[in-house]
Amino acid sequence: MAERLRVHVDPDKCQGHARCKALAPELFELDEYGNAHEVGDGTVPTGLEDKAWLAKSNCPEIAIEVTEE
C-alpha cells in the first residue's frame, strides 16, 4: 500500500509567498495576512501527492514539510 502523505507549514518560517496555495489550493489556505497553513490536519488525499511535493519544492522559505506515514 502506498504511504499517506501529510503536509505541514512552519508558521515561523512562512512569509506568505503564496506559492503553495497557487500550486496546491486543496492542501493549503491563507490567513488574512496571506500566510499559509495546511488544510485540516494536513493529510494529503490520494491523487494529490504530486501537488504536495510540488508545493514543498517551490516554497522559497523552505517552510513546508511533507512527511510519509
Add this chain to the structure above:
Amino acid sequence: MSDVSQPAAHPPVTDWLHDFDHTDPHWTEDPFPIWDQMRAASPVVHTERFLGCYLPTTYEAVRQIANDTESFSSRRIIVRDERPEVAKNAAPPITSDPPDHKPAKQLLLPPFTPDAMKKLEPRVRAICNELIDEFIADGKVDAAARYTKHVPVRAIAHMLGIPESDGDLFIKWIHMILELSIKNEMMLKQAAEEMTNYFAGHVEARRKTPGDDLISYLLNARDKNGQPLEDSHIYGSLRLLLIAGIDTTWSAIGSSLWHLAKTPADRERLIAEPELMPIAVEELLRAYSPVTMAREVVKETTISGCPVKPGNMVLLSFPAANRDPRMFPDADKVVLDRRENRHAAFGLGIHRCVGSNLARMEMQVAIEEWLKRIPDFRLDPAGTVTWSQGTVRGPRQLPFLLGKAM
C-alpha cells in the same frame, strides 16, 4: 538649477571581481555573464565604490543575509555614492528592522492577499485592453512607453485612489529616487518632498470623505497601542506603495515581453498551452528578477565563509541568486515549465515583497491580454532596447514590430 544635478560619472570597470559597479553600462546592458564570473570566483565579492559594498553571488549567501536581520539592517535599502542620514519612517516596512518591522508589515498585508487581488483583476484586464487599443493598429510600438509602464501605474493609482492620469509624475519621482539619486542624493530629497506635498492634498481629502482606497485604509489603521499612525508613517508607506508598486512590475512585464519577442518557441508554447501561464510567470520572474534590494552591515559576521564588516553596504542581489546553477539546473535558460522553482524574486525572509500577489496578477494578466491580441511580435531592428540602472532592472525602451514578419 545648480550643477549639483549633474551626476558624477563613475570610471569604467576593468576588474569586476574587486571593483564592481552596478551602474556601469556593461552591467546595465547584460549583467548575467558578470554575475557568473563573480560567482565562479567567490560567494561574496566587494568593491570600494559606493563607500564600500559587498555583493553576494550565490543563492545560499543571499538567503543567509536576508535571514540575518541582526547583522544586516534595512534602514538603507539603496546603494548610493552617499549615505544620506536615515530618516525615521522613510518607507515602512521596507526600511524597518525588527521589532518595528512586523507591525508595520502586518498593517499592509491584508489589502494585498491573493483574494484581494482577484477582485482587482477585472480592472487590470480592462486597463491592458484600453492600452492595446491605442497602438495595435500602428504595426509598431515602444511597449515600455505605451504598455508595460502604464499597467502598474494605473493599477496602483486605482488602489490608492489617486488619479491614474498623474502617472507621468509618479514615473518622474521613481526615476529620481531609484536611478538619479544613486549619484546625486539631492534627487532623493527633492522627490520625497514633492511626493509628500502631492499626497498631502489627497490625505486631507480622504480625512474629510473616506473611501475604500488604500489612503483611507492607512488613515483608519491603528498601531499596536490602538493609536492612529503617525503622519510620517502614513506618508512613508504611501511613498513605498507608489514607488515599489510601479517600477518593479513595469520591469517584470517588460522583461517578459522582451523574452517572448525574441523567443518565438516560448511565445507559441504559451499561446498553445495557456494553463502554463502561472508557472511560466514564475520562471520569467526567476530569470529576469527585477529587484535588488540593499542592506547595511551593522555587525561583523561571516557569509559563506567570507567576513563582512560594518560600515559597508550589501547589494542583496536576488537576481544573481536566481541564476545560481547550484540552486537551479540550467539557471541561464528560461524553462517555461520549470517544476522546482524556489526563486527569490520577491525577496526572502521577513521583507518578502508585500505586493508580490499584486505583481504576479498584473504580470499574468498583462502577458495574457497581450498574447490574446498580439500573438506575433518581435524586436524592431531599427530601434534600441534600453535598460534601467540600479535597484530595479527592466527595459525602459522596448521597440516592437507587431504582426507576422513579412
